[in-house]
């Protein structure tokens with residue numbers, strides 16, 4: 481497993497035209513994550529996405545440092561992004577090529593040289609997710625569940641060490657949520673999962689409860705989820 | 714709504730599928746130039762025959778060809794009526810026939826050329842411009858994103874219009890233009906984040 485470390489991280493965002501010139505999105509936070517599956521839970525707007533995005537440098541800290549196995553994420557963004565895969569809530573923005581196979585091939589362009597080899601590698605990836613019959617389909621014609629599966633296949637194709645997923649099942653129906661959840665929770669890679677689905681959180685090894693820009697509870701899934709249920713109003 | 718804006722690619726292995734993209738485009742340009750430069754019954758007839766022949770070779774589905782022509786039906790009908798009135802039936806045939814032939818030939822091109830191959834070709838054509846700082850693969854990606862953006866924007870437009878209608882605001886352009894613009898910009902930002910997360914543009 482990798483070691484994800486937040487060292488006195490603060491995130492502030494400028495809010496031009498707002499009542500204050502900037503808001504604190506994440507108060508000073510220090511954490512070390514070494515568990516295989518870590519869940520982030522908490523109300524809307526609490527700071528889950530901000531925490532998740534810090535891990536691969538999509539959000540940069542205003543103060544403090546984020547380290548992946550000792551490597552500073554802000555300074556070595558390219559290297560970190562190759563090691564950390566990110567899955568978004570809405571796969572529409574993540575899937576960018578016209579067809580399914582081409583989208584996976586795009587992920588592979590650093591790893592496999594040559595168009596034919598890449599095409600074959602992409603087909604192998606699709607086959608391993610049961611998506612072979614969709615290879616030449618236009619991505620517009622996929623269902624939400626298929627599209628999210630494709631987004632995940634595109635991320636896993638590059639074999640990252642860490643997978644960060646920001647509410648990956650929020651837009652999906654029950655059957656697709658289950659499928660995606662089983663896939664993510666069954667990965668060999670380290671997983672950081674922001675979610676509103678407390679059943680998913682309970683299947684992780686550690687849960688962080690985020691509220692109003694701070695981690696307010698942190699520990700074993702049952703006690704943190706119980707605490708969240710008891711204090712949510 | 715069509716599923717793909719260039720839309721019409723049908724996977725296959727006909728000669729026309731295997732021909733290089735550049736050769737097909739040059740051919741299309743050559744026929745267009747000939748049809749305009751040597752305007753007349755023989756060149757138009759030739760272009761139509763060639764178009765029909767190539768549609769057959771490329772196995773363009775009939776419905777497909779009809780759909781391509783139908784998009785320009787009104788324009789062609791008006792043009793034909795005007796030409797008949799001004800210059801006579803023969804001239805109308807020459808002009809409208811050539812137009813129809815070129816539409817069919819363009820359809821042959823899009824039917825036999827996947828976006829992937831088109832992007833590959835663009836990447837190759839731009840290689841000489843590398844020394845001026847052009848990044849061919851990024852240009853190709855931008856092209857692909859643009860193509861992908863068209864149907865997405867249409868879909869968002871339809872959704873925001875429905876939402877405005879549901880609130881009885883269909884006569885108020887702000888009620889659907891504002892959310893449309895916000896959502897398109899938000900999508901663009903989300904796409905940027907996703908590309909960044911996938912390490913695209915890093916190299």
Ligand SMILES: Nc1ncnc2c1ncn2[C@@H]1O[C@H](COP(=O)(O)OP(=O)(O)O)[C@@H](O)[C@H]1O
Pocket residue numbers: 493494495503504505522523524525526527528529530531
């Ligand atoms: N760039 C930003 N500018 C202003 N406010 C922001 C920015 N990013 C996040 N916020 C605010 O910070 C809070 C936490 O956001 P986020 O991490 O997305 O929460 P969550 O994912 O838990 O819903 C929200 O109130 C959000 O509006």
Ligand SMILES: [Mg+2]
Pocket residue numbers: 525528529530646647
């Ligand atoms: Mg969020």
